[in-house]
Amino acid sequence: xxxxxxxxxxxxKIRKGEEKDVPVILKFITDLATSLKKADxxxxxxxxxxxxxxGEHKVYSSVIVEFVTTTEAIPVGHGLYYFTFSTWxxxxxxxxxxxxxxxxxxxxxxxLVMKELAxxxxxxxxxxxxxxxxxxxxxxIRLYERWxxxxxxxxxxxxxxxxxxxxxxxxx
Numbered sequence: 813x814x815x816x817x818x819x820x821x822x823x824x825k826i827r828k829g830e831e832k833d834v835p836v837i838l839k840f841i842t843d844l845a846t847s848l849k850k851a852d853x854x855x856x857x858x859x860x861x862x863x864x865x866x867g868e869h870k871v872y873s874s875v876i877v878e879f880v881t882t883t884e885a886i887p888v889g890h891g892l893y894y895f896t897f898s899t900w901x902x903x904x905x906x907x908x909x910x911x912x913x914x915x916x917x918x919x920x921x922x923x924l925v926m927k928e929l930a931x932x933x934x935x936x937x938x939x940x941x942x943x944x945x946x947x948x949x950x951x952x953i954r955l956y957e958r959w960x961x962x963x964x965x966x967x968x969x970x971x972x973x974x975x976x977x978x979x980x981x982x983x984x
Contacts (some may be wrong), residue, residue, distance in 0.1 A: 822879060824921060826928050829874030830888065831866045833857050836887045837874055844911040846945065875928050877912065877921050888916040891925040895936065905933040907943035910952075922955050944969065 829837065838861055842854050862902050864871045872894040878885040896904045930934035933941045944953050972980075 815870075822919070823889070824916075824919070824924065825878050825880055825885065826875050826924050827878065829876050829892075831862065833874065833876055833887065833890075836876070837861055837865070837892070838892055840890050841892075841909065842912040842913065843913075844909055847914075854888070872908070873932075875925060875932075877916075877925060879916060884961070888913045889921055889925070891929055893929055893932070895938070896942075901939040903936065903938045905929060905936065905938045905941045907941060918951075921976060922952065923959075926955070940974045 838858055845854050872892055874880045875891045876887050879888045879891040891910045892908045894906055898904050910922055912921050
């Protein structure tokens with residue numbers, strides 16, 4: 813375990829998410845939904861996170877940001893991602909969420925997560941990394957632009973919930 817730096821600055825580390833992190837990943841997801849004032853409830857629980865992040869049919873991965881003290885490493889944020897395929901670009905890393913506990917924001921931890929995921933994307937031979945940001949997430953947008961990313965203009969994101977999917981698959 814690392815110890816705080818000699819300069820007295822807080823020490824943070826980032827690591828790959830593990831099964832033991834499922835409860836904290838769910839907490840970060842629900843905290844993010846609350847902070848974004850999502851009207852829809854979080855529909856998944858620990859069972860789904862365990863199954864789809866660490867089970868036989870794994871579809872996502874995560875990185876965990878920890879605040880390191882002399883006695884423990886405390887999770888303070890995460891990045892949740894998965895791989896997609898673009899017909900134009902090939903394999904892509906899609907960043908679903910970055911979440912940091914509010915008191916640990918503005919410490920360049922978002923940059924730490926982005927750097928780690930850029931390394932993952934390169935190691936996995938991805939041709940791009942994509943994500944979305946809400947218009948009002950000005951701090952995050954500034955980070956992304958500083959990183960050299962660009963907005964994808966003229967594209968609108970669509971989504972269908974499970975109820976609508978079921979309606980389209982029913983025989984009428």
